[in-house]
Amino acid sequence: MTWLDVPRTHPFGIQTLPYGSFTTPDGPVPRVGVAIGDDVLDLTAAAATLLPEQAGLFAAGGLDPLLAAGPPVWAAVRAAVTEWLTEPRHRAAVEPLIVPASEVSLLLPFTVADYVDFYSSEHHAANVGRIFRPGSDPLPPNWKHQPLGYHGRAGTVVVSGTPVVRPAGQRRTADGEVVFGPSTRLDIEAEIAYVVGVPSTPGRPVALGEFADHVFGVCLLNDWSARDIQAWEYTPLGPFLGKSFGTSVSPWVVPLAALEHAWVAPPPRDPRPLPYLDDTGRTDGLDLAMEVRLGGHPIAQPPGAGMYWTPAQQLAHLTSGGAPLRTGDVYASGTVSGPEPGQRGSLLELTWNGAEPLTLPGGETRAFLEDGDEVVISGSAPGPGGTRVGFGEVRGRILPTPQTSDQEGPEQLRP
Amino acid sequence: MTWLDVPRTHPFGIQTLPYGSFTTPDGPVPRVGVAIGDDVLDLTAAAATLLPEQAGLFAAGGLDPLLAAGPPVWAAVRAAVTEWLTEPRHRAAVEPLIVPASEVSLLLPFTVADYVDFYSSEHHAANVGRIFRPGSDPLPPNWKHQPLGYHGRAGTVVVSGTPVVRPAGQRRTADGEVVFGPSTRLDIEAEIAYVVGVPSTPGRPVALGEFADHVFGVCLLNDWSARDIQAWEYTPLGPFLGKSFGTSVSPWVVPLAALEHAWVAPPPRDPRPLPYLDDTGRTDGLDLAMEVRLGGHPIAQPPGAGMYWTPAQQLAHLTSGGAPLRTGDVYASGTVSGPEPGQRGSLLELTWNGAEPLTLPGGETRAFLEDGDEVVISGSAPGPGGTRVGFGEVRGRILPTPQTSDQEGPEQLRP
Incomplete structure (x- = not known):
């Protein structure tokens, strides 16, 4: 269970954690986000402090580097995000990096090849x-x-x-x-x-x-x-x-x-x-x-x-x-x-x-x-x-x- | 007429000046080249000194930035290259930047979109x-x-x-x-x-x-x-x-x-x-x-x-x-x-x-x-x-x- 107020029936509950790319009115530089309930976790910001070994994947604000990184990295990132959003000890660090979904603009999340x-x-x-x-x-x-x-x-x-x-x-x-x-x-x-x-x-x-x-x-x-x-x-x-x-x-x-x-x-x-x-x-x-x-x-x-x-x-x-x-x-x-x-x-x-x-x-x-x-x-x-x-x-x-x-x-x- | 020894009948004479991307055994970093006769002019190197205002277009070694630059820039670059290869006063600067075509490896010259x-x-x-x-x-x-x-x-x-x-x-x-x-x-x-x-x-x-x-x-x-x-x-x-x-x-x-x-x-x-x-x-x-x-x-x-x-x-x-x-x-x-x-x-x-x-x-x-x-x-x-x-x-x-x-x-x- 996440420490956020997200009902178990929410399609973007802790079981989902989809990835996207977003901007906000205050932050026009694209960032990678993870949807959780009616909010978005700023993964670009979170990784910079909480997952520094993978922070480079999110610095450009789109999903391309994450996509290319492969299954072990995909699993490690998902495990980290899950931990941040479920373990109360992370709440103080993570909560300030969460933005209401209603305030974000969502971008094409990756570069389409073919x-x-x-x-x-x-x-x-x-x-x-x-x-x-x-x-x-x-x-x-x-x-x-x-x-x-x-x-x-x-x-x-x-x-x-x-x-x-x-x-x-x-x-x-x-x-x-x-x-x-x-x-x-x-x-x-x-x-x-x-x-x-x-x-x-x-x-x-x-x-x-x-x-x-x-x-x-x-x-x-x-x-x-x-x-x-x-x-x-x-x-x-x-x-x-x-x-x-x-x-x-x-x-x-x-x-x-x-x-x-x-x-x-x-x-x-x-x-x-x-x-x-x-x-x-x-x-x-x-x-x-x-x-x-x-x-x-x-x-x-x-x-x-x-x-x-x-x-x-x-x-x-x-x-x-x-x-x-x-x-x-x-x-x-x-x-x-x-x-x-x-x-x-x-x-x-x-x-x-x-x-x-x-x-x-x-x-x-x-x-x-x-x-x-x-x-x-x-x-x-x-x-x-x-x-x-x-x-x-x-x-x-x-x-x-x-x-x-x-x-x-x-x-x-x-x- | 170019000061290089290129016959008028050569398909890569001064009338052509096609663009490509190449490496050499000594230079494995891709560079933009222009074919002239049986040689290749290293345009990345030449622009750095002779056309500094456009040198950024060629720094990455492929044609993408040049393609995006548009007709006025295309005309300016072609005029510059033509001048370098025809006016004897440029010969001393340009000749060292010319590589025999037989020594280059040619790359896919641009990123294919659709x-x-x-x-x-x-x-x-x-x-x-x-x-x-x-x-x-x-x-x-x-x-x-x-x-x-x-x-x-x-x-x-x-x-x-x-x-x-x-x-x-x-x-x-x-x-x-x-x-x-x-x-x-x-x-x-x-x-x-x-x-x-x-x-x-x-x-x-x-x-x-x-x-x-x-x-x-x-x-x-x-x-x-x-x-x-x-x-x-x-x-x-x-x-x-x-x-x-x-x-x-x-x-x-x-x-x-x-x-x-x-x-x-x-x-x-x-x-x-x-x-x-x-x-x-x-x-x-x-x-x-x-x-x-x-x-x-x-x-x-x-x-x-x-x-x-x-x-x-x-x-x-x-x-x-x-x-x-x-x-x-x-x-x-x-x-x-x-x-x-x-x-x-x-x-x-x-x-x-x-x-x-x-x-x-x-x-x-x-x-x-x-x-x-x-x-x-x-x-x-x-x-x-x-x-x-x-x-x-x-x-x-x-x-x-x-x-x-x-x-x-x-x-x-x-x-």
Whole structure:
């Protein structure tokens, strides 16, 4: 138990201790923080006096050096923070280094190296297949053989709270005309993101059992998607501009050490995966329960448990051809959707491509996102002793496309 | 004319002055260099005494600070280097700072931020269509409306000379079996890469006319491709592991200032591009003549002139949805193929998917790359006064897939 006044039911109780990067109005220089209850421990300041041998990891105010430091250091830092917050003898030194969470601004906590997005929910992939290829097999023929994925744009990964500007782009209208303008089908994708700490060696695949040697922690991710831009561009090279105008991540990275009680068996697979993906006997599924709210109203509860491909399999596949990992690599699960309609992690599925709009309290309906809409995705996983390990939230509000000359017609460009 | 003994016909004459990063056996700390003839000027050392107001740009030994500095600084540095190498009064100071190129090791010259690969040669795209979709329209329906592209893996971009390890991966055999093992169809793609210097503002597209405000220079790129892995994985999310085991770039970045004589009109387009891509009246095509050699034997001469989509259009498209540019972003043309069989920039096309193997001097044949094969891509563009602006070369040799337990069968994994 911590000496702070944090209820056992708090998602950011002592069982969680996620890491982030923050500033305050009085302290504009970024610092590393650890969330505890409704407060934030200034780890940069605390380490300077209480953990001097590791203080250098936190001096720059972001998580990059900690991520690179590896499992023994991760364990030592977590043990130290746990001790500071639980043993009363540390209270006098630590309490002055605690800031109310309401007073901090949270930053993108680490430098994103490469960003990969997978497609690992069978329910999501099958829903997409049923919507776009009715009458044929809902899953692509390769889907059950490998965790399909693609590289996204690392430079458009932003922290929760960053406004998302509705992208302009090319789309093909129902009558076959190709036009350029603000996306008319702006969507979300509720996903789980894995943050790589320790690099791997080029040419050396990372086996399933080596997941925890490389991955530092987990956060939530909203892969904002412009369905109209995506639909017109994605054959044959995959998603590009339809998904590279903003990808939001939650500001708190929950370390794997907080998730010991959250691993579950993955669903049965048929066919049996090839040896490098065969996790028979392992429990590599993450039981992360998510909630999606639109304008404050809950619209979906996507379940991380039940994902067909696990994060360990995603990592093994990603590195199977020899691609090395770098500190700050992020890979995401793909949209998390469960078998029930209320468990779908995208509006595409929740509204069945707009055919069945959601009705919000007050009577407004939504097929896709309107300007001004705010989406919040939160999540938690089982912790020790019946507690929940919180992931906080990833939040974003849609801003209208700015007017630029690019969206004017040829007449305006050539007077 | 430079006071060095450099013939006017030298591709690295005074008209070129490309930038790179190098070490020497005596000087293992990276320095910025400028190629001149068969030598390299140590710009880090030269700037310290001769250009002190800009010396900080070169102190770290890589190009990142120079890239970020922007066009006025790029012009000032190039003018200074040109003056040092042409005016005899500088000879005494500069000559001691010149190292024979044969004595330097060239490094990846800048930090790659995001890497995007386009698909902008109509001849290449049509050849691919004819090979894989005979009887149907060779180009996808979106191809003439936008420069198609996808994000590649920035962490696997390597400098020329780095060995390329044949990747293992999943493929589907001719009889439909899915197996994992070393790629059996390893290929090259001869491409032109554009290196972004100046960031752009999120949400603010970069117009065609702003290309030179952001792009610093150009290099050669070999997008090594495992066709069997790619063919099995790429529907519907595009190329992933089939192209993320190694992407080689040439070590010398040729600044745009050296390419004033190299721009040509692009081919006629039908349909006329949308306004943000409409370059009527502009001459944004790059007349970069490439040569591909396999085992020392020339196998193709891909022409950069004639690419359907120009680098200015690629940049306008990439940013059209608001994605910001970062210093070190690289985007590549896609395979450069011309209309003639000898102008095709991939083995896929040169051997028509292996059906028409190349015969090398000595009688060996090649459908795809064998272990030990070395591929060298070189290039040059028109310079002032009938000179050629050289791009040097991008070189790589194929190493065999290392043996790992991942490639053993299930019997070995479960004794």
